[in-house]
Amino acid sequence: MMCVGRACAWLPRKIRRRVRECSEWMTTLYYTLYFNYFTTFFLALEVMMEPLFWFVEKFARFLGPMFVTLVTVMTTSVVTIFYVCLLPHVYDISLGLTVFHLIFGHWLLANIVFHYVMAAFTQPGTPPPQNVPEIVSVCKKCISPKPPRTHHCTICGKCILKMDHHCPWLNNCVGHRNHRYFFLFCLYMWMGTIYVSWVGHELFRQHFYGDKPTRFPPFLYPLNAIHDAIYNPKENPKPQVFIISEDSPMIEENYLEYYYHIAVLYEFILCSGVTLALGLLMVWHAKLISVGETSIEVHINNTQRKKYKKKNLIYTNPFHYGLKKNWMVFLGFSNFSSFVRRVLLPSTHEPEGSGLTWERASYKFHPDKGLQRVSNGTPTS
Ligand SMILES: [Zn+2]
Ligand SMILES: [Zn+2]
Structure with missing residues (x-):
């Protein structure tokens, strides 16, 4: 206490001693109630974040089915508009091109639907309660x-093998057994949105821009919209509106034309927007798979790297087997034929290994070449 020091020297010695004793009791009482030798900043942070975890835990369960319904409704609407509006437009141009679109479009659609259903309904894998061959810690x-x-996934309420993240768009955790389905769904969905944007961009240009010149090619709608919003906010192109007033004849063609117009705009704006968003997600996941990390491990490994660097050491990710092997293990192919069967076509093959134990890459330090990954004594890529 402050007044026990020199500032309170004028107080009688007896009172000063009593105040000091009182202060020591209070300090002891405080530590008795709150002190924990194992308390760290991160533990305190975790406790503070508990209400947030509770909120996510409670509401993610309700949000998951809503997100899955949203993906299903939006994908169905895009496919329907493609059949009703875009394909007849392509047919008017060329019959040969229409046949190509029917084959390519259905190959993409089959892969999107298959990988989405498998990613959403395949259990990612949980460790057994006993007989775990390799234990690194105990789940709290x-x-x-x-x-x-x-x-441990707080939303699923269980431990997940090789957990990547909990995906609300799938209403499922992404882990050992469905990571490949998740990634291939993202890849095929991304290709699908690029494809639909490409097929529909000419119709969109006619309906949205008319003859107005654009800063970027018309099919890059989001970039044009951002550019116009910043530099020409007043000249921002407005879609033509088909007004059906009381004076105009209420004939069916007017409504059909109006819905066609809205459908063309919706199809292109949705697909080109998703192309950009999903593209960023794809690059991120592809980078992680290339270096043998999950979305959780990237944070753990970065922390480890910093810790090792302080000690003048180099941290190496034991699950990084080299670029080529990482992809071969992840997708489960060994040659061109298995690549076609297992990646280009829908395949239900199980991932390599049980997810309970993992092969670890070993490294050797070469004085000239630096750190080298070795397999059976020979350096790998
Ligand atoms: Zn757990
Ligand atoms: Zn989960």
């Missing part, structure tokens, strides 16, 4: 052993 929530690369 499940009070059960955790194999390497396993993490």
Whole structure:
């Protein structure tokens, strides 16, 4: 206490001693109630974040089915508009081109639907309660052993093998058994949105821009919209509106034309927007798969790298087997034929390994070449 020091020297010694004793009791009482040798900043942060976790846990369960319904409704609407509005437009140009679009479009659609259903309904994998061959820690929530690369999902309420993240768009966790389905769904959906944007961009240009010149090619609608909003806010192109007033004849063609116009705009704006958003997600996940990391491990490994660097050491990710092998293990192919069967076509093959134990890459330090990944004593890429 402050007044026990020199500032309170004028007080009688007896009172000063009593005040000091009182202060020591209060300090001891405080530590008795709150002190914990194992308390760290991150533990305190975790406790503070508990209400947020509770909120996510409670509401993600309701949001998940809503997001899945949204994906299903939007995909169905895009496919329907493609059949009703875009394909007849292509047919007017060329019959050969229409046949190509029917084959290519249905190949993409089959892959999108298959990988989405499999990603959403395949269990990502959980560790067994006992007989875990390799245990790295114990889950605080499940009070059960955790194999390497396993993490607890607060939304699913269980541990997930090689957990990547909990995806609300799938209403499922992405882990060991459905990671490939998730990634291939993103890839095919991305290709699908690019394809639809490409097929529909000419119709969109006619309906949205008319003869107005654009800063970027018309099919890059989001970039044009951003550019116009910044530089020419007053000249921002407005879609032509088909007004059906009381004076105009209420004939069916007017309504059909109006719905056609809206459908063309909706199809292109939705697909080109998703192309950009999904493109960023794709690049991020492709980068992680290339270096053998999950979305959770990227943070753990970055922390480890910093810790090792302080000690003048180099941290190496033990699950990074080299670019080529990472992709071969992840997608489960070994040659061109299995690539066609397992990646280009829908395939239900299981991922390599049980997800309970993982092969670890080994490294050697070469004085000239630096750190080298080795397999059976020979350097790998
Ligand atoms: Zn757990
Ligand atoms: Zn989950």
